[in-house]
Amino acid sequence: MSILMCSFFIKAYTQSYTEYEVKAAYIFNFAKFVKWPDNSFSSKTSPFILGIYGANPFGSVLNKTINKRTVNGRKWLIKYINKPEEIKNCHLLFITQIDKSELFKILDQTKNKPILTIGDNIEDFCLYGGILNFSQQYSKHRFEINKDFAIQSNLTISSKLLILAKIISSDEIKF
Numbered sequence: 001m002s003i004l005m006c007s008f009f010i011k012a013y014t015q016s017y018t019e020y021e022v023k024a025a026y027i028f029n030f031a032k033f034v035k036w037p038d039n040s041f042s043s044k045t046s047p048f049i050l051g052i053y054g055a056n057p058f059g060s061v062l063n064k065t066i067n068k069r070t071v072n073g074r075k076w077l078i079k080y081i082n083k084p085e086e087i088k089n090c091h092l093l094f095i096t097q098i099d100k101s102e103l104f105k106i107l108d109q110t111k112n113k114p115i116l117t118i119g120d121n122i123e124d125f126c127l128y129g130g131i132l133n134f135s136q137q138y139s140k141h142r143f144e145i146n147k148d149f150a151i152q153s154n155l156t157i158s159s160k161l162l163i164l165a166k167i168i169s170s171d172e173i174k175f
Contacts (some may be wrong), residue, residue, distance in 0.1 A: 018061070020057050020058045020059070020061050021061050021065070022142075023058075024061050024062045024064075024065035024066070025065055026142065026143070027050065027062070027065075027066075027092065027094065027118065028065055028066050028069065028071070030092065030116065030118070030132065030161065031048055031071040031091075032072075033158040033160055033161035034116055034150075034155055034156065034157050034158070034161070035155065035156040035158075036091060036154075036155060037114050037154050040091060041074075044073070045073065045074070046074065047074055047076055047077040048071060048074050048075070048076050048077070048091045048092065049077045049089055049090045049091050049092070050062075050066070050076060050077070050078050050091070050092045050093075051078075051079045051080075051081045051086075051087050051090035051092070051093040051094065052078065052079070052096075053081045053082075053087065053093060053094065053095045053096070053098065053106060054095055054096040054097040054098045054120075055097045056080060057096055057097070057120065062078060066078075081093075084102075084105045084106050084108075084109045085109070087106065087109055087110060087115065088109070088113070090115050091114070091115065091116065092116045092118060093106075093110065093115050093116070093117050093118065094118045095117060095118065095119050095120065095122065095125075095130070096119075096120035096122075097120070103122065103125075103128065104128065107128055107130060108129075110129070111129055111152075111153075112152050113153055114153055114154045114155055115153065116131055116132060116150075116153075116155055117129075117130045117131045117149075118130075118131070118132045118133070118134070119132070119134065120133075120134055121133065121134050121135060121136060125144075126144050126146035126168035127146070127168060129149055130146065130149065131145065131146055131149045131150045131153065131155065132144070132146075132165075133145075133168075135166065140166075141164070141165055141166040143164075143165050143166075144165055144166040144167070144168050145157060145161070145162060145166075145168065146167075146168045146169070147167060147169075148169060
């Protein structure tokens with residue numbers, strides 16, 4: 001694991017940050033450790049499009065965290081989304097405070113597409129088709145990942161990120 005990433009995570013736990021300040025920083029760092037297929041972007045300078053689906057729990061924190069910063073030379077564009085049909089151009093999709101029927105519609109829209117779906121502590125998110133889910137604030141792992149769904153979506157998650165997560169397997173739902 002890179003020293004920079006490790007120091008960020010240690011710093012996040014030792015200083016007093018709000019839950020969504022920490023989550024905004026994680027989202028920024030997720031983009032560093034996930035590889036999207038080249039055809040996910042219209043050009044080499046196209047921005048990362050981060051969609052926020054549901055209520056915006058970040059306030060201005062997310063803009064402050066990622067504004068004027070780049071990952072792999074790409075700037076960020078934040079879109080606030082209200083309908084599942086609007087998510088098709090996102091690279092990352094943060095999903096929060098929605099009911100299960102709406103969640104299933106969203107996950108159906110993102111299935112097998114290069115969109116890193118990120119749940120905000122949504123129960124069974126990574127079993128239903130989501131790729132990454134924030135865990136409860138004080139759990140051992142801050143997030144969980146379903147690597148199988150990432151692979152189906154043509155996303156490559158670095159082992160440096162996987163080692164920090166609780167790994168959820170799609171096979172768990174067969175029991």
